[in-house]
Amino acid sequence: MKFGTRLIHNGYEMDQSTGALSIPIYQTSTFHQRDIDAPKEYQYSRGANPTRRALEGTIAVLEGGYRGFAFSSGMAAISSALSIFSAGDHLIICEDVYGGTYQASQSFFRRFDVDITFINATEAESVEKSVKHNTKAIFIESPSNPLLKITDIREIVRIAQKHGLTTLIDNTFMTPYLQRPIELGIDIVIHSATKFIGGHSDVVAGLVVVKTKELAKRIQAVQYNFGAVLGPMDSWLLLRGLKTLKVRLDYQQKNAQILAGWLADHPKVKKVYYPGLRDHGGRAIHFGQAAGAGAVLSFEIREGNTGKDFMERVKNAAVAVSLGGVETIISYPVKMSHAGMPRQERERMGITENLIRVSVGLEDIEDLIEDFEQALG
Numbered sequence: 178m179k180f181g182t183r184l185i186h187n188g189y190e191m192d193q194s195t196g197a198l199s200i201p202i203y204q205t206s207t208f209h210q211r212d213i214d215a216p217k218e219y220q221y222s223r224g225a226n227p228t229r230r231a232l233e234g235t236i237a238v239l240e241g242g243y244r245g246f247a248f249s250s251g252m253a254a255i256s257s258a259l260s261i262f263s264a265g266d267h268l269i270i271c272e273d274v275y276g277g278t279y280q281a282s283q284s285f286f287r288r289f290d291v292d293i294t295f296i297n298a299t300e301a302e303s304v305e306k307s308v309k310h311n312t313k314a315i316f317i318e319s320p321s322n323p324l325l326k327i328t329d330i331r332e333i334v335r336i337a338q339k340h341g342l343t344t345l346i347d348n349t350f351m352t353p354y355l356q357r358p359i360e361l362g363i364d365i366v367i368h369s370a371t372k373f374i375g376g377h378s379d380v381v382a383g384l385v386v387v388k389t390k391e392l393a394k395r396i397q398a399v400q401y402n403f404g405a406v407l408g409p410m411d412s413w414l415l416l417r418g419l420k421t422l423k424v425r426l427d428y429q430q431k432n433a434q435i436l437a438g439w440l441a442d443h444p445k446v447k448k449v450y451y452p453g454l455r456d457h458g459g460r461a462i463h464f465g466q467a468a469g470a471g472a473v474l475s476f477e478i479r480e481g482n483t484g485k486d487f488m489e490r491v492k493n494a495a496v497a498v499s500l501g502g503v504e505t506i507i508s509y510p511v512k513m514s515h516a517g518m519p520r521q522e523r524e525r526m527g528i529t530e531n532l533i534r535v536s537v538g539l540e541d542i543e544d545l546i547e548d549f550e551q552a553l554g
Contacts, residue, residue, distance in 0.1 A: 180239075180354055181423045187238040189231040189416075202413045203227045224401055228409035232384075232416050236368075239353040239419075241360050242386035244393040246400050247412055251349065251369025252277050253405035254383025256285070258345055258365055259316070260403070261395040264290035266313040271298035271328060273321040273526050275347060276515035298328040299459060305336045314343040320350050320463065323475045323510045323534040324527055325450040327459025330466050334362035343392075349373070349501075354423055355430075356467040364388045365396075372501030372536075373472070376418040376425055380411045425503065425539065429472035432545065433537040437474045439546055445482060445553045447531070450475040473500055475510075478531040482554055484509055487533060490552035493544055500536030505545060508534040 178186070191198050203226055208219045219225050229247050237245035248254040255278050262268060270282060272295040282293050294307045298317045315337050319328040330346065337344045345365040346358045352373045358366050368374055370382040387393050400406060407415075430453075437451040452463045453470030463470070478484055487507075488496050494505040498513045508514060510528050518528070537545070 183239060184420055184422055187235055189234045189238070200228055200231045200413060200416055202409050204409050222409070223404050223406055226406075226409050226412070228416075229407055229412040232407070232412040235416065235419060236353070236374075236384050237386055239357075240348075240366050240386040241353075241357055242366065242388055243390055244387055244397075246385045246387075246396050247370075247407035247415070248383035248385065248400070249405045249407055249411075250381050251367075251371055251383040252281065253403075254367050254369070254385050255347065256281050257399045257403060257405060258367055258385055258396065259286060259291075260399045261392075262291060262313050265292070265311060267292040267294065267309045267311045268314050268316060269294050269296055269298075269304060269307050269312060270316040271318055271321060271326075272296055272522075273324055273326055273528075274316070274318055275322045275349075276510070276517050278316075278347070279515075280517040298333065299326050301329060301332045301336060304333065305340075308336070308340050308342070312340065312342060314345060316345040316347075318347045318350075319356075319466075320452055320471065320473070322347075322350065322473075323450075323508070323514065323532065325350075325452060325457070325473070325475060327452065327457075327463045329459075329462050330358055330361045330363060337364075338362070350471050350473050351467055351469075352422060352426065354426055355469045355471060359386065359388050361466055364392060370415050371499060373426060374418060374422065374501075375415050376421065376501060376503065377414075378495075378497075378499060378502035378504065378506075380414040380418075382407050382411050382415055384415075426469075426472060428539055429537050430469050432540070432542045433472045433474055433535075434470065435542050436535070436537055436545060436549070437476075440474075440476050440549070443553065445479050447477045447479045449477075472537045473534065474537070475532055475534045477527075477529065478533070478553070480531075482531075484511075484531050484533045486554065487552045490554065491548060492552075493540060493548040494535075494538075500534070502536070503539045505538035505540055506536040508536070510534055 233245035451474035
C-alpha cells in the first residue's frame with residue numbers, strides 16, 4: 178500500500194463501534210468503570226483517550242514504528258523524549274538544532290546533570306570522536322533548522338549501534354511522507370505536529386514514534402507522569418490534517434523548488450539553502466534517505482539590504498514563528514526560532530541577520546515570486 182493510501186486507510190480511519198468515518202472527539206476527562214476489579218483500557222484521559230489513541234496509532238503506522246505518543250507541543254515531545262535519560266548521561270546533539278531544543282538542552286537538562294555535546298553531525302568522524310564512556314544517545318535533525326544541513330542518517334545509526342547508543346531525530350521538516358527514519362534504523366522519531374502534519378496553523382502539538390516495546394515503556398512513563406498530553410480536540414485536528422498531508426506537501430514542495438531556483442538566480446540573494454538545488458551540500462545523501470526536498474528553504478540577502486527590511490515589505494506571506502501551514506510563512510531566525518542561542522554561536526554557524534527562513538505554502542507561485550521581487554527592493 179502506497180503512502181497516500183495509508184494516510185486514508187491505516188486501521189484508525191473510522192470509529193469501530195459506530196462506523197463513523199471521522200473519529201469522534203471524546204471530550205471527556207474520565208471514564209466510568211463497571212468493574213472496579215477489572216479496569217478498562219480507558220480510565221482517565223491523561224493516561225489514554227480514544228481520540229488521542231487513534232492519532233498515536235496512525236502516526237506509528239505512517240512512520241513504521243512500534244508505538245506513537247501525542248504531546249501538547251513539539252517541545253513537550255522533544256523534552257519528554259530527552260527525559261528518558263538520567264543524570265550523568267552524555268548526549269550528542271547536532272549543533273544547528275532548532276533553537277527550542279538548544280535552549281531546553283542548555284538551560285534545563287544541564288541543571289539535572291545531563292552532559293551535552295553539540296557537534297556538526299554532518300561530519301560522522303566528529304560525531305564518533307565525541308562518544309564518551311557515559312554517552313547514551315545521539316540527537317539529530319536532517320535537514321536541520323534553519324540551514325537545511327544534511328546528516329547521513331545511516332551513518333549516525335551505524336555509529337550508534339557500534340557504541341550501543343539510542344538515536345533520536347526531529348523529522349518535522351520532512352514528515353513521514355518524505356522521510357521515514359525508523360526504516361533507516363533510528364530509534365525515536367519526533368515531530369512538531371504543529372507544522373506540516375497539522376498543516377493549517379490552528380493546533381499546537383508534538384508526536385513521538387518509537388521503534389521498540391522497551392522504548393515505548395520509557396516514553397509512556399514520561400508521558401503519564403509529566404502529563405503533557407494532547408487533548409482530544411487537538412488530536413482530532415491532527416487526524417484531519419494528516420489526511421491531506423500528501424497533496425499539500427506535493428504542491429508546497431513544487432512551489433518551493435521553483436522559488437528556490439528563482440532566489441538562487443536573484444542578484445540581491447547571496448545564498449539559498451534548499452536540498453532541491455543541485456549545489457546544496459549533502460544533496461546526494463539527502464535523496465538517498467528522503468523522497469523529496471520538502472517545502473522549507475532559507476536564503477541570505479546580500480549586503481546593502483537586511484532580512485528585517487525584506488520582512489517589513491513582504492505582503493503575501495505571514496511573518497510568524499512557525500512553518501508548515503497552508504500559507505507561506507516567513508521567519509527571521511535571529512529574532513525568532515534561534516533568538517535564545519548566543520549570538521556568537523549563531524554567527525559561527527551562519528545564522529546571520531540577513532538569513533530568512535521560508536515555509537512555502539499553497540499560494541500561486543507567480544504571486545509569491547512577484548511579492549518577493551518587490552520585497553527584495
